[in-house]
Amino acid sequence: xSIDSEVDHDTVPPANKGLLAVAGVLLALPMIALLWVSSxxxxxxELWGFPFFIWYQFLWVFLCSAMTYTAYRLVLRARxxxxxxxxxxxxxxxxxxx
Amino acid sequence: MSTLVPAATGTGxxxxxxxxxxxxxxxxVTGMGFWATRWRRADSMESLDEWGxxxxxxxxxxxxxxxxxxxxxxxxxxxxxxxxxxxGAVSGFFAVPYTIVLYPIIFIFMARxxxxxxxxxxxxxxxxVKGRYGSRGLALAVxxxxxxxxxxxxxxxxxxxxxxxxxxxxxxxxxxxxxxPLFIAFxxxxxxxxxxxLRAPAVIAFVxxxxxxxxxxVAVIYLPSKVGGWDSVFSAAEAKMAKPNxxxxxxxGAYIPNAQQYWAYATLAxxxxxxxxxxxxxxxxxLSSSSRxxxxxxxxxxxxxxxxxGLLALLGWVAIAAGTKxxxxxxxxxxxxxxxxxxxxxxxxxFAGVAFAxxxxxxxxxxxxxxxxxxxxxxxxxxxDFLKPNATHAQEAKVGKLVSLLVKAFALIFVLTLxxxxxxxxxxxxxxxxxxxxxxxxxxxYTRWFHRWALLVGWAVGMVYGTVTAYNVINPATKGHFGGSxxxxxxxxxxxxxxxxxxxxxxxIAAVLSFVLNAMKVAPGHDETIKGDYFADAGDPRVEKNVAxxxxxxxxxx
Numbered sequence: 087x088s089i090d091s092e093v094d095h096d097t098v099p100p101a102n103k104g105l106l107a108v109a110g111v112l113l114a115l116p117m118i119a120l121l122w123v124s125s126x127x128x129x130x131x132e133l134w135g136f137p138f139f140i141w142y143q144f145l146w147v148f149l150c151s152a153m154t155y156t157a158y159r160l161v162l163r164a165r166x167x168x169x170x171x172x173x174x175x176x177x178x179x180x181x182x183x184x
Numbered sequence: 185m186s187t188l189v190p191a192a193t194g195t196g197x198x199x200x201x202x203x204x205x206x207x208x209x210x211x212x213v214t215g216m217g218f219w220a221t222r223w224r225r226a227d228s229m230e231s232l233d234e235w236g237x238x239x240x241x242x243x244x245x246x247x248x249x250x251x252x253x254x255x256x257x258x259x260x261x262x263x264x265x266x267x268x269x270x271x272g273a274v275s276g277f278f279a280v281p282y283t284i285v286l287y288p289i290i291f292i293f294m295a296r297x298x299x300x301x302x303x304x305x306x307x308x309x310x311x312x313v314k315g316r317y318g319s320r321g322l323a324l325a326v327x328x329x330x331x332x333x334x335x336x337x338x339x340x341x342x343x344x345x346x347x348x349x350x351x352x353x354x355x356x357x358x359x360x361x362x363x364x365p366l367f368i369a370f371x372x373x374x375x376x377x378x379x380x381x382l383r384a385p386a387v388i389a390f391v392x393x394x395x396x397x398x399x400x401x402v403a404v405i406y407l408p409s410k411v412g413g414w415d416s417v418f419s420a421a422e423a424k425m426a427k428p429n430x431x432x433x434x435x436x437g438a439y440i441p442n443a444q445q446y447w448a449y450a451t452l453a454x455x456x457x458x459x460x461x462x463x464x465x466x467x468x469x470x471l472s473s474s475s476r477x478x479x480x481x482x483x484x485x486x487x488x489x490x491x492x493x494g495l496l497a498l499l500g501w502v503a504i505a506a507g508t509k510x511x512x513x514x515x516x517x518x519x520x521x522x523x524x525x526x527x528x529x530x531x532x533x534x535f536a537g538v539a540f541a542x543x544x545x546x547x548x549x550x551x552x553x554x555x556x557x558x559x560x561x562x563x564x565x566x567x568x569d570f571l572k573p574n575a576t577h578a579q580e581a582k583v584g585k586l587v588s589l590l591v592k593a594f595a596l597i598f599v600l601t602l603x604x605x606x607x608x609x610x611x612x613x614x615x616x617x618x619x620x621x622x623x624x625x626x627x628x629x630y631t632r633w634f635h636r637w638a639l640l641v642g643w644a645v646g647m648v649y650g651t652v653t654a655y656n657v658i659n660p661a662t663k664g665h666f667g668g669s670x671x672x673x674x675x676x677x678x679x680x681x682x683x684x685x686x687x688x689x690x691x692x693i694a695a696v697l698s699f700v701l702n703a704m705k706v707a708p709g710h711d712e713t714i715k716g717d718y719f720a721d722a723g724d725p726r727v728e729k730n731v732a733x734x735x736x737x738x739x740x741x742x
Binding site for chain 2: 095097116121122124127128129134137139143147150151152153158
């Protein structure tokens with residue numbers, strides 16, 4: 087907090103690029119899996135009478151949820167919040183416009 | 185819709201018990217809606233931040249209920265199983281991958297939109313576009329698209345309530361008696377939305393979601409056992425979908441998508457997912473959350489609703505096995521009635537009443553949020569930007585409240601006077617249209633490379649292409665226009681979602697023109713945001729104090 091005045095806020099806060107990339111992969115996987123329709127448009131193997139097509143997509147509800155939550159933890163760690171200072175341009179930008 | 189027909193030809197007359205339960209639950213949420221104005225009470229409701237965003241202080245769980253209540257609308261509950269019942273998996277079950285891929289997508293960009301909106305006091309996506317590109321024209325395009333796409337969506341919530349009332353047997357022998365219940369329901373909704381703003385749907389969402397979860401869980405456990413288990417449900421669905429349609433000679437629908445339908449299934453899912461969070465009502469519910477991370481945490485718990493939606497979709501196939509005959513009060517078959525009819529046929533009447541209430545109350549939450557969002561958009565991006573630039577916060581709140589009434593009145597007139605099919609057609613178009621605002625909003629969160637005029641031209645071409653193509657889809661049975669949301673994808677030669685094709689065309693045009701305009705050094709417009717704005721969180725300067733900073737505006741002379 088003490089170095090706030092030294093930070094240029096017109097920059098992207100620093101981040102661990104590796105962790106961000108892992109999070110990106112976790113977010114991309116559900117999209118790829120579900121848009122690749124030919125990989126699951128089948129009847130077999132059935133599970134409790136449900137066709138594969140149906141239960142596989144239900145399964146992805148849980149996988150996607152877990153992956154998104156993991157990505158959330160990773161992103162929090164990868165880019166810690168950089169507190170913003172009351173930048174001097176504020177009055178000039180805000181002045182009566184709102 | 186107001187045809188003079190004797191009630192209860194196909195639905196077995198008024199279901200007294202079910203109707204009583206429905207009315208009691210409806211009265212309960214009406215009371216809650218009026219009470220909501222006291223909930224997390226603000227010092228003053230006289231600003232759009234308070235009325236239209238609930239003071240921007242909803243935490244993870246309130247946001248979860250609110251977004252769930254907002255996104256999974258009554259129309260969804262009626263239309264998705266109806267599509268499964270009538271046409272099968274491609275038209276119906278795509279809703280499941282759609283609402284799964286949705287959450288990684290919004291995880292990626294919604295936190296940025298939250299941050300920049302809170303730093304600059306943006307209430308609508310068009311506010312952001314104006315601030316980012318310094319272009320009132322582009323902001324106007326985004327706001328008009330938002331309003332146009334939202335209006336028919338509100339009207340469809342009424343169609344959802346109508347479906348329930350019709351099956352419950354409400355509908356006298358004249359137009360007045362038939363439409364009166366709908367009129368009363370909407371008048372009450374309008375009244376408490378006017379007084380409580382976004383707090384009303386936030387409170388009602390708790391009841392709505394609890395009822396929906398209860399009804400669906402009971403339905404998927406109880407109903408299949410009554411029709412011989414899931415095995416017979418799936419074999420009945422497979423048999424129906426394979427049977428040739430008497431008019432076209434082609435199979436009735438898709439049990440499992442075949443190789444010709446992969447693109448359709450995938451583009452419907454992906455295109456709808458990209459579009460959903462461009463609707464003003466989704467963004468309103470997101471911006472009302474109290475911190476940047478609320479929406480990210482929600483992205484991992486909102487899929488609970490996707491699971492329920494998938495189960496609900498399967499109820500369309502349960503109805504096939506159960507031999508449900510959805511016949512309207514006018515004596516004609518109407519697939520949209522299949523879920524209420526299934527509930528009435530199979531449940532004891534008191535629980536049918538609970539199920540009807542779940543759908544009807546399910547219509548109120550989205551209708552309220554949509555009308556608030558449309559009102560916010562009109563107030564900020566048309567009233568303030570073009571009509572009265574010096575409007576105070578109190579004036580903005582007043583205009584917002586009035587517009588929310590107007591929007592609902594318009595939706596009511598729309599549904600009561602025009603054919604329901606119009607609302608459905610426009611909603612289909614609305615999805616295609618709203619997707620065309622994606623480049624300006626989402627790419628704008630990351631880069632200023634896209635030029636404001638290039639985005640505007642791309643948007644315009646996407647809108648025209650999407651509208652014309654959708655108009656030219658002919659329904660094979662009725663020969664009417666707007667026969668569906670699928671058309672041949674140029675160069676790929678498979679059927680795909682029109683909105684997605686329009687989006688790609690929009691994107692290519694925006695990219696090529698941006699390249700040219702940037703090379704010609706055409707003025708890019710003033711950007712009032714800085715990079716750090718996109719990472720701001722609660723507690724940062726200006727993020728929490730928006731209202732307080734402008735106290736003089738709030739209390740100023742009107």
